[in-house]
Amino acid sequence: MFKQQHGPAPVPADELAAALAPFGRSRMLPRVAYTDEAVFEWEQANIFSGxxxxxxxxxxxxxxxxxxxxxxxxxxxxxxxxxxxxxxxxxxxxxxxxxxxxxxxxxxxxxxxxxxxxxxxxxxxxxxxxxxxxxxxxxxxxxxxxxxxxxxxxxxxxxxxxxxEGGEFDSHVAGLEDVVGPYRPEDLTVVARHSYELATNWKIIAENYQECYHCSTIHPELSRISPPTSGENLDLEGTWMGGWMSIIEGADTMSLSGASGGVAITGLSEHELRSVMYLVGYPNLLVSLHPDYVMTHLMTPLAADRTHVECAWAFPEEVAAQPDFDPSYAVDFWDLTNRQDWAACESVQRGLSSPHAKPGPLAPDEDGVYQFVTRVATAYRGC
Structure with missing residues (x-):
């Protein structure tokens, strides 16, 4: 999948083996994966060139x-x-x-x-x-x-x-058409964008996105609308990964009140109308599929400890075209949630900068993180 341009990544082989151990016994990636510029340069040449x-x-x-x-x-x-x-x-x-x-x-x-x-x-x-x-x-x-x-x-x-040399694009998105297609994102209109520059590694952002183990602690607003223990992860054929979480009865979407200021995307199933799908378009696109809008986070790694993120919100054209349409119900909710996440991610980066930081275990609710970590660790080995 990845062209071995410069050999394996400059990370400890024993710690890579620990990251690739079966779920329940595995560890996170070596700390140098998040802090070392040589690893960052390797990623740019081998992961971000596909x-x-x-x-x-x-x-x-x-x-x-x-x-x-x-x-x-x-x-x-x-x-x-x-x-x-x-x-x-x-x-x-x-x-x-x-x-x-x-x-x-x-x-x-x-x-x-x-x-x-x-x-x-x-x-x-x-x-x-x-x-x-x-x-x-x-x-x-x-x-x-x-x-x-x-x-x-x-x-x-x-x-x-x-x-x-990234292979066929169809292989990259294998298994996703039935997941993404019903939302018809190509027909939606991007109404709002926010740009953030974070003092953290791009992988920390993706790992945070892949789990809600932290939600009860730092996302009280989100947890009121979407139970942190709901949903399940997908097993996709291509390089993407992700899973869904449910929306509580009485709520229509992810907003501070649970109410929607827009309209549901036409043609969605009952399950799609009652859940949010969170996908990692490996390596740099995060896609959140809501009943009434689609949100993306586009990551651009700038350095081992710095990442630019552009967040965009897209809505059905029939509401986006209305002069009085106000997307703030979605934008404000996720800007608040984003900033809660960014504070946590930047703290993780500072913590991993300590020479005493060692790869920790994954909780039972962090199987999505395991999918991401093993994808990166496999790439590091040049496989």
Missing amino acids: WICVGHASDLVGAGAQKAVGSGANGVLLVRGEDSQVRAFANTCRHRGHELLACGATTKRRTIVCPYHSWAYRLDGQVRNAPGFSDDDGFDAGEFGLTPLRITDWHGWLFVDSSG
């Missing part, structure tokens, strides 16, 4: 819309072409390698222009103009188009495989 989510198709509105995601080896330029298709290119000019757009920057124009020497490219990546070069000098523009990357639009989320 299929990762780079945003939502609605981020690129109209022909010529462009957005830069990531930097360095995994830097990607997203471009919507004249044919309405979104393409992905390595974010590096074919002249001297300058970034075509700075990480996180957006623009909209009919050409892709390098800000260094003004090389210009068509929206399909072919050279349009290279100042000072001509056919008479033997310059073949066809040799210097932008480097295309594999990209897939799946239910509105854009996934890029910058290495070209």
Whole structure:
């Protein structure tokens, strides 16, 4: 699944073996997995070079819309072409390698222009103009188009495989169509976004998302609407993982009161209307499927101890288009819950920075964490 570009990860082999022991006897990942920059660099080269989510198709509105995601080896330029298709290119000019757009920057124009020497490219990546070069000098523009990357639009989320060796995308999301499809996220409208920069490792965020063992302690609002011990985890074929939790009788969705300020997504089953599905789109997308909205957390690791998270809320178009629609019932609830989680995750990061921190055991309610930890540990071994 993962290309062994630099051999196994620089983590203690005996502690990896402990993380891969059967559930009930296993331990968490070695502390260096969360604190060591060499491990972080290994992850960037071996985990974040396969299929990762780079945003939502609605981020690129109209022909010529462009957005830069990531930097360095995994830097990607997203471009919507004249044919309405979104393409992905390595974010590096074919002249001297300058970034075509700075990480996180957006623009909209009919050409892709390098800000260094003004090389210009068509929206399909072919050279349009290279100042000072001509056919008479033997310059073949066809040799210097932008480097295309594999990209897939799946239910509105854009996934890029910058290495070209991430396998077939269908294998990445195997078993998920019946889970995600009924919510039709590609037809929903993103109404609100929040950005957070956290002083914690990306894996701590994903591990926290994979369990509600902590909910009774730090999430009283959530626990009133969704019992922490409810639900169960899924056994999926692909690289994703996750599970569902139920909503109490008398509540319609996850909000401070349990009331919805929107409408239920059309076509959901009775079970889907009474539960929330939480999925980890390994490695960097967290998807929460609610009866009346879909929330995502898109993680961008910045360093071993720093992660940027963009949270987005999408609602059915018929309510999102109403001028008086107020999404705060969902946004405020999850912003509060997010900040409770972020405080805990940052504290875990500080605790793991202690040389006395050792991998701990997993509680019976942390089987979702076990799924994630064993996925990472398997990758670390180069398997």
